[in-house]
Amino acid sequence: MAMCSSFCPPQVPNHFRGTTPIPSFLPKPPSFKAFSSQTATASTKDEFPARVGFLGLGIMGSPMAQNLIKSGCDVTVWNRTKSKCDPLISLGAKYKSSPEEVAASCDVTFAMLADPESAVDVACGKHGAASGIGPGKGYVDVSTVDGATSKLIGEHIKATGALFLEAPVSGSKKPAEDGQLIFLTGGDKSLYETVAPLLDIMGKSRFFLGSVGNGAAMKLVVNMVMGSMMASFSEGLLLGEKVGLDPDVIVEVISQGAISAPMFSMKGPSMVKSVYPTAFPLKHQQKDLRLALGLAESVSQPTPIAAAANELYKVAKSHGLSDHDFSAVIEALKVKMQDPPEY
Numbered sequence: 001m002a003m004c005s006s007f008c009p010p011q012v013p014n015h016f017r018g019t020t021p022i023p024s025f026l027p028k029p030p031s032f033k034a035f036s037s038q039t040a041t042a043s044t045k046d047e048f049p050a051r052v053g054f055l056g057l058g059i060m061g062s063p064m065a066q067n068l069i070k071s072g073c074d075v076t077v078w079n080r081t082k083s084k085c086d087p088l089i090s091l092g093a094k095y096k097s098s099p100e101e102v103a104a105s106c107d108v109t110f111a112m113l114a115d116p117e118s119a120v121d122v123a124c125g126k127h128g129a130a131s132g133i134g135p136g137k138g139y140v141d142v143s144t145v146d147g148a149t150s151k152l153i154g155e156h157i158k159a160t161g162a163l164f165l166e167a168p169v170s171g172s173k174k175p176a177e178d179g180q181l182i183f184l185t186g187g188d189k190s191l192y193e194t195v196a197p198l199l200d201i202m203g204k205s206r207f208f209l210g211s212v213g214n215g216a217a218m219k220l221v222v223n224m225v226m227g228s229m230m231a232s233f234s235e236g237l238l239l240g241e242k243v244g245l246d247p248d249v250i251v252e253v254i255s256q257g258a259i260s261a262p263m264f265s266m267k268g269p270s271m272v273k274s275v276y277p278t279a280f281p282l283k284h285q286q287k288d289l290r291l292a293l294g295l296a297e298s299v300s301q302p303t304p305i306a307a308a309a310n311e312l313y314k315v316a317k318s319h320g321l322s323d324h325d326f327s328a329v330i331e332a333l334k335v336k337m338q339d340p341p342e343y
């Protein structure tokens with residue numbers, strides 16, 4: 001893989017968390033090396049891939065690619081809707097008209113797509129990345145997908161002789177803008193090491209979790225908890241309001257106690273105003289709950305709370321809230337029955 005000898009980012013934080021114990025609820029295949037005590041080594045300018053591709057410039061992909069460009073990387077972009085490439089081209093990015101061409105012209109290609117279907121299509125479909133990639137190159141899928149999808153993409157990429165890493169992220173629009181994402185990776189360790197300096201531009205920490213599928217599983221566990229938390233928070237706000245409590249005070253009380261979470265403090269005040277500026281689209285949260293429930297099903301793990309939360313997000317989607325922030329799930333609890341059935 002070609003490396004750039006003329007590029008060095010202003011700061012390369014090193015936040016690899018190496019000491020956390022392996023969660024007992026995750027399966028541990030033989031190659032599983034989650035949270036190994038190995039600490040990522042500081043990056044040097046000689047370690048940077050020379051040409052970086054970025055496929056998928058939505059809420060997350062755009063700021064991630066932007067941070068790479070602003071750090072001096074030679075970035076080539078592609079997006080299904082071409083107009084979303086324009087701001088990045090203005091910042092200095094190159095443009096190619098297909099994932100195939102991006103992968104063919106870059107050393108490492110990142111992909112940040114909506115869901116399993118689009119991730120597979122962009123990687124393995126006609127003029128997909130797998131058609132242009134090959135030995136000496138790498139493909140890093142940072143989309144949130146299930147393990148089976150990740151493995152399928154990985155197989156297609158590796159069949160060409162290229163390396164594959166899944167690297168879904170924790171953190172939303174603002175952390176993406178601020179380069180504060182958390183990467184949850186699995187796959188080729190050598191590719192992980194090669195792209196570590198790039199992950200450090202876009203994120204504040206990174207975990208190498210072993211084989212492909214473990215990164216996806218970690219991401220789905222985290223987002224399953226998040227979706228349930230938001231649904232429960234919504235119920236609490238509405239219950240409190242209905243019995244006469246000031247919802248702003250509820251948010252404040254929660255933010256000071258044991259169940260405080262940045263998510264409640266950040267989203268609570270706008271939820272009280274019934275405003276849902278989109279950072280994490282509700283349709284993606286429901287997708288993640290659906291995928292997490294599939295994961296749970298595959299190992300016969302009961303997840304009744306997540307299953308109930310998933311139903312609430314489905315109701316919210318049916319009310320046209322798919323593209324609102326996932327905090328709009330509270331609206332699903334406000335819906336009044338027009339004509340209650342008579343029993």
Ligand SMILES: NC(=O)C1=CN([C@@H]2O[C@H](COP(=O)(O)OP(=O)(O)OC[C@H]3O[C@@H](n4cnc5c(N)ncnc54)[C@H](OP(=O)(O)O)[C@@H]3O)[C@@H](O)[C@H]2O)C=CC1
Nearest residue numbers: 056057058059060080081113114118144172173279280284
């Ligand atoms: N937003 C967030 O807070 C976070 C999101 N994620 C995950 O990251 C991924 C992207 O999320 P986000 O950026 O918010 O989503 P967006 O909906 O903003 O962007 C989705 C991207 O996927 C592309 N896309 C969708 N369908 C297709 C298709 N069939 N073929 C090609 N491209 C397609 C879109 O292209 P186009 O512009 O043409 O529509 C766009 O580039 C998702 O998997 C999400 O779950 C992870 C962490 C946080």
Ligand SMILES: O=CCCC(=O)O
Nearest residue numbers: 144170171172223280
């Ligand atoms: O997948 C979305 C995650 C959003 C977040 O971590 O805040």
